[in-house]
Amino acid sequence: MTDNEQNYYAPTAYNSEKPRNLPPARDRSEDGYFLNKSLGNPINLPKKSHCREYLAQRTPGSWYKLSKNPGLWSESPSQEDGPHVKVIWGSIFEWPVFIRMLNHIFGIFIFVGGAASVALYLFIGGLRGAMVMIEFLLIPTLAWATIRYLTRKEPKLKTDTRFFRRTGMVSIYLDKGKRQEIPFDEFDPYVSFNTGPSGSSSLILNLVHRYSNTAIGYHNAFMFEDKLKIEWEQLCDFMDISRPLPETPIYEQCRHWDPVSKAYDEKHNRPSDYWHKMSKKDIQALTFHAYDAVKDYPWGRTRQQALAQGWKPSEQRWQEEQAEKKRKEADQSA
Incomplete structure (x- = not known):
């Protein structure tokens, strides 16, 4: 050495x-x-x-x-x-870790489940039905994006x-x-x-x-x-x-x-x-x-x-x- x-x-x-x-x-x-x-x-x-x-x-x-x-x-x-x-x-019991984990899970439900829901509504109700589901997902998506932005830095644990x-x-x-x-x-x-x-x-x-x-x-x-x-x-x-x-x-x-x-x-x-x-x-x-x-x-x-x-x-x-x-x-x- x-x-x-x-x-x-x-x-x-x-x-x-x-x-x-x-x-x-x-x-x-x-x-x-x-x-x-x-x-x-x-x-x-x-x-x-x-x-x-x-x-x-x-x-x-x-x-x-x-x-x-x-x-x-x-x-x-x-x-x-x-x-x-x-x-x-x-x-996971610390708030910065828990909110990141929760937001990650939330994001999966929004994008995976949301995409499946839009496809289903498109099949059932056509374009209008799909637009209704997209509008419904808009607020949860904005909430997910906001939390993701606020937690972008290294957490203080x-x-x-x-x-x-x-x-x-x-x-x-x-x-x-x-x-x-x-x-x-x-x-x-x-x-x-x-x-x-x-x-x-x-x-x-x-x-x-x-x-x-x-x-x-x-x-x-x-x-x-x-x-x-x-x-x-x-x-x-x-x-x-x-x-x-x-x-x-x-x-x-x-x-x-x-x-x-x-x-x-x-x-x-x-x-x-x-x-x-x-x-x-x-x-x-x-x-x-x-x-x-x-x-x-x-x-x-x-x-x-x-x-x-x-x-x-x-x-x-x-x-x-x-x-x-x-x-x-x-x-x-x-």
């Missing part, structure tokens, strides 16, 4: 290449059936990223939007404040959980403004199952402290276990100072502030505007290939073992697709 990195990262920063010799986790058999059931089952994955197909976490459209306006912050991040400093896990890359610590809200900090490497990932009112099931990512009953729940649910695992990997990648920041548009504006990421980018000649200059078509193609790469990944194996077994990362799949298209175009023009 260079002098710059030593000065930037705290001695407590997490480094998967130099793991601490931690004692075994406490025996949870005495915690009772219901507590253990709520925590779920441990995920037997290391605190080190291997698959790294983070594009599979979002839709192609959202990645393209982020690439043109990198980051989730209303202003360009500074050295001391930006996505490279901390990852935030909000609570109080009871959130914060993961700090520079220190390797996890800051957990306790009560009345008090917080507790625990080293990231003392948490283990668990998966629990959640059944909704309609009978649909989803997966919840929980981080459980090895030596206490402290547990952190991720605010979003997952339909597939692969997506949950890639979320855990991205968190590990973010906290691990032996690795650069995760390769997504979110971090593009601030990679130069992180010494490890800056050194990695210089060594590999990574353009500072790699995602910003990428076309929508290419981002879409990479995202779909990332979906397939995550689905095919042999979880529990290292990246080297996966590659040796024939697994292909999204970049390789994309390059092979481009090469195949060029070959076909050359055959057609010959």
Whole structure:
């Protein structure tokens, strides 16, 4: 580690290449059936990223939007404040998170249900019937757009959980403004199952402290276990100072502030505007290939073992697709 990195990262920063010799986790058999059931089952994955197909976490459209306006912050991040400093896990019980979640659900009902209703009224009552339904949807749509505009900036949270890359610590809200900090490497990932009112099931990512009953729940649910695992990997990648920041548009504006990421980018000649200059078509193609790469990944194996077994990362799949298209175009023009 260079002098710059030593000065930037705290001695407590997490480094998967130099793991601490931690004692075994406490025996949870005495915690009772219901507590253990709520925590779920441990995920037997290391605190080190291997698959790294983070594009599979979002839709192609959202990645393209982020690439043109990198980051989730209303202003360009500074050295001391930006996505490279901390990852935030909000609570759905906080008003800023709840209103965003509610507005997202509301938007789905408006646009999906509204479109279906307009089509139905068009079929039953013709153009006049469709116009009546459009007028009915106008006020809810304006309300949705207004809330979306008012909540466009980064929310100011109080009871959130914060993961700090520079220190390797996890800051957990306790009560009345008090917080507790625990080293990231003392948490283990668990998966629990959640059944909704309609009978649909989803997966919840929980981080459980090895030596206490402290547990952190991720605010979003997952339909597939692969997506949950890639979320855990991205968190590990973010906290691990032996690795650069995760390769997504979110971090593009601030990679130069992180010494490890800056050194990695210089060594590999990574353009500072790699995602910003990428076309929508290419981002879409990479995202779909990332979906397939995550689905095919042999979880529990290292990246080297996966590659040796024939697994292909999204970049390789994309390059092979481009090469195949060029070959076909050359055959057609010959």
